[in-house]
Amino acid sequence: MDKKKTDSKDKKLQIAFYWAASCGGCEIAVLDIDEAILDVAAAADILFWPVAIDTKYKDVEAMKDNTIDVCFFNGAVRTSEQEHLANLLRKKSKILVAFGACSISGGIPGLANIASREEIFKTAYLDNPSTENPDKTIPKTSVKVKEGELTLPEFYDTVKTLDQVVDVDYYLPGCPPSPWLITDAIDAIIKNKLPPKGSVLAPMKSVCDECRFEKSEKKIKSIKRIYELDKIEDKCFLEQGVICMGPATRAGCRGKCMEGNMPCTGCGGLLPNSLDQGASMISALASILGVEGEENMTDEEVDKLIEQVKDVVGTFYKYTLPASLINRRVMK
Amino acid sequence: MTEFEPNIIGFLCNWCSYAGADLAGTSRMKYPPNIKSIRVMCSGRVDTVFILDALKKGADGVLVAGCHPGDCHYQSGNYKTNRRIKLLKKLLGDMGVEPRRVRFEYISASEGQKFAKVVTDFVDELKKMGPNPLKTLQD
Numbered sequence: 442m443d444k445k446k447t448d449s450k451d452k453k454l455q456i457a458f459y460w461a462a463s464c465g466g467c468e469i470a471v472l473d474i475d476e477a478i479l480d481v482a483a484a485a486d487i488l489f490w491p492v493a494i495d496t497k498y499k500d501v502e503a504m505k506d507n508t509i510d511v512c513f514f515n516g517a518v519r520t521s522e523q524e525h526l527a528n529l530l531r532k533k534s535k536i537l538v539a540f541g542a543c544s545i546s547g548g549i550p551g552l553a554n555i556a557s558r559e560e561i562f563k564t565a566y567l568d569n570p571s572t573e574n575p576d577k578t579i580p581k582t583s584v585k586v587k588e589g590e591l592t593l594p595e596f597y598d599t600v601k602t603l604d605q606v607v608d609v610d611y612y613l614p615g616c617p618p619s620p621w622l623i624t625d626a627i628d629a630i631i632k633n634k635l636p637p638k639g640s641v642l643a644p645m646k647s648v649c650d651e652c653r654f655e656k657s658e659k660k661i662k663s664i665k666r667i668y669e670l671d672k673i674e675d676k677c678f679l680e681q682g683v684i685c686m687g688p689a690t691r692a693g694c695r696g697k698c699m700e701g702n703m704p705c706t707g708c709g710g711l712l713p714n715s716l717d718q719g720a721s722m723i724s725a726l727a728s729i730l731g732v733e734g735e736e737n738m739t740d741e742e743v744d745k746l747i748e749q750v751k752d753v754v755g756t757f758y759k760y761t762l763p764a765s766l767i768n769r770r771v772m773k
Numbered sequence: 774m775t776e777f778e779p780n781i782i783g784f785l786c787n788w789c790s791y792a793g794a795d796l797a798g799t800s801r802m803k804y805p806p807n808i809k810s811i812r813v814m815c816s817g818r819v820d821t822v823f824i825l826d827a828l829k830k831g832a833d834g835v836l837v838a839g840c841h842p843g844d845c846h847y848q849s850g851n852y853k854t855n856r857r858i859k860l861l862k863k864l865l866g867d868m869g870v871e872p873r874r875v876r877f878e879y880i881s882a883s884e885g886q887k888f889a890k891v892v893t894d895f896v897d898e899l900k901k902m903g904p905n906p907l908k909t910l911q912d
Contacts, residue, residue, distance in 0.1 A: 555867070720821040723864065727821075727856035735852045736843060747859040754867050766825040771869030771906040 454631065455510045456481075457489035457501075458540075459530055461523035462550040462600065463516030467541040468492045470617030471513075477624050484631050489530075501529055509534040511630055513613075517543040517550045517763065518601040521582075522594035531607040536635075538626070538642075542616040542708045544603040546718075547763030549616075551600045554762050554769035555754055558598045600763045612641040614691055616708030616760060622693050643693030645713050648705045652687055652696040654678065659729040664749040667704065678704040679729065684756055689715065689722035708760050717766045719757030726750075779833035779899035781808040781892070784823065786816045788846040789881045790838035796885030804889035805896045808836065815839065816877075817850020821861045824875055833905045834874045834895055838888070841879040851879065871902055 460468060472478060488509055489496045512534035518524050531537055542548040553561060562579045566572060583592045603609055613626055626642045629635050636642070649656065656677045665682040667673075678685035678699070686707030687699075698705055707718060715721045731738065731746040750756065758765055785791040791812045797804060813819060816839025824835045837858060839851040855877060862872035876895055880888050 715822065717822050717825055719864070720825050720861070723860050724821045724857050727860045728817075728853045730856055732849075732852075735849060738852075740855075743856060743859060747856065747863065750860060750863065753860070753864045757864070766822070766829045767865075767868045767870065767907060770867070773869070 454485040455488050455508060456485045457487070457509045457512040457530065457534065458492070459489065459512065459514050459516075459526055460492060461514065461516030461526065461544065461603075462519035463541065463543045463548070465492065467515035467543075467617045470541070470615075470620070470623065473617075473620040474624050474627075475620070477620075477627075481627055498526070498529075501526075501533055504533045506532055507535050511536045511538060513538050513540040514603055515540040515544050515617075517547045518597075518603060518606050519550060519553075520594040520596055524597075524601075524606055527603060527606045536610045536630070537603075537607065538611045538613055539603045539609045540613050541618055542614060542710060542760040545612050545614055545764070546710050546761040547600050547602050547768075548708075548760050551602075551761070551763040552755065552759070554600050556770070557772050558596055562596075599769050602764050605763070610638050611635065614641060614643050614708070614710045615694060619694050619697070621695075641691065641710075641713070643691055643709065646692045647712055648687035648690045648692050648694065648696060648699075648709060649677075651692045651694065652677075652699045652705075654699060656680070660732045661726075661730050662733065663746070664730070673702050679726075684726065684750070686718075686722055686757070686759075688725045689718050706759050707757075710761055711764070718761045719754075719765055722757045723753075777900055777904060779807050779896055779904075780831065781834045781836055781895060781899070782827040782832045783808045783810040783836040783838065783892075784813050784816065784819045785810050785880075786839040786846075786851075787812055787814050789840035789844060790816070790878075790888065792882035793838070793880040793884045793888045796882065797888045798885075800885050802885055802889040804892045807896050807899075808892050815845065815847050815850035816854040817845070817847060819854055819857075821857050824858075824861060828870065828874065828905060828907055831905065831908050833902075834876065834899045836876050836878065836891070836895060838878045838880045838891070841881055844881065870905075870907060873898060874902070874905065 487494060489501055512530045514537060518527055539545045543550055566574055566579045567577060580593055582595050583590055613622060622643055654677045659679050661682050663682055664684060667683055670681060674681055683704050685704035687705040690705055690707045691709035691712050693709055711718045785794055794810060816837055819837050827835050837854060839854055845851045858875060858877040862875060865872045878891050
């Protein structure tokens with residue numbers, strides 16, 4: 442015990458950041474903790490952070506196993522390069538934290554699981570109206586030119602979450618994770634007060650618990666998009682007919698979107714004890730939709746109610762498709 | 774080659790459909806043995822997560838059966854389930870799984886005959902559809 446204490450006193454915390462299939466917002470979120478970044482800098486050495494410091498993959502490869510105390514990994518796993526780095530960083534890190542919705546459950550890049558690699562390439566490199574590609578070139582893993590062979594990482598057919606590739610110790614949810622969740626997590630790491638392995642470093646409650654709006658009995662007559670509301674009333678979005686993922690989403694965000702008069706889109710991910718965020722929300726929404734006069738409604742009228750939900754996957758699985766029960770579209 | 778035998782999970786409500794299935798049994802009606810019945814207190818208890826989980830774990834079809842409209846023991850559970858399953862079917866269609874693998878039926882306690890017919894029809898339909906494609910999907 443004593444040895445450990447002196448160790449932590451003498452040696453700064455060794456941390457690393459990596460981004461895989463993500464937008465870069467999680468990297469910015471690290472700086473969103475404002476002046477607390479100075480505490481991090483005082484307590485830690487950053488060994489690897491491609492977006493901010495000039496370190497190479499070979500530097501990581503040269504490290505001894507478990508050199509990194511904590512690695513924050515954001516982004517889903519979509520290419521062979523990302524998979525390689527996930528495996529590498531797992532080996533070199535004592536604690537691996539899945540940072541943000543993409544690494545936890547696929548996030549927005551995970552919605553690509555609605556299509557195959559061929560479909561994605563066709564749209565991105567051939568059919569897109571703003572794309573000019575007369576030679577119909579699409580990315581290949583290797584190509585021979587006269588100077589030699591050029592290679593690219595393989596683009597996988599299916600987006601995976603980080604924990605579908607390697608063992609993950611902690612999950613820090615959000616798109617991106619809120620600054621207070623990050624500082625709490627870093628604080629827990631520095632003070633060695635982390636919860637049991639596998640924990641999600643966020644509250645156990647749903648977003649509704651933190652939302653500012655008043656909630657009463659929910660009954661929706663029809664579904665509306667936010668722009669179709671004449672006036673945003675000071676009450677629950679669901680009661681106003683707008684689909685809000687709050688009831689099926691883990692809290693931690695302090696209801697920031699609702700504070701800005703926008704409904705929750707579900708970036709906090711799964712609630713504890715739920716297997717599938719989208720299906721939970723489908724159950725919740727269908728149970729309050731067109732409840733008034735339901736006993737006199739014909740089946741066609743019910744069909745019309747359901748028809749109002751336009752984009753089922755995009756609405757209910759915006760951040761969790763690769764982690765859901767049906768994690769990709771079945772290709773014929 | 775042996776014929777494909779679909780595996781069906783049935784969620785039957787305690788007050789109507791399970792009693793209907795019981796009636797089919799006690800009346801010695803014949804229906805295929807492909808269905809594994811799970812009694813729930815109300816069809817409204819069936820979360821869409823249960824249905825997806827059943828499909829994910831290899832069920833070729835899922836039957837949810839509840840009381841006729843107006844007969845629900847808890848007044849409105851069957852209406853909720855009807856909506857949920859309609860919305861779930863939209864999801865299944867988008868994900869490339871035949872929505873007809875999930876079926877919602879109103880079966881009362883006196884409709885043993887209907888229960889036997891629904892199961893027979895469902896088995897025939899699933900035999901035509903073939904095995905659930907999610908079985909072979911990677912995890």
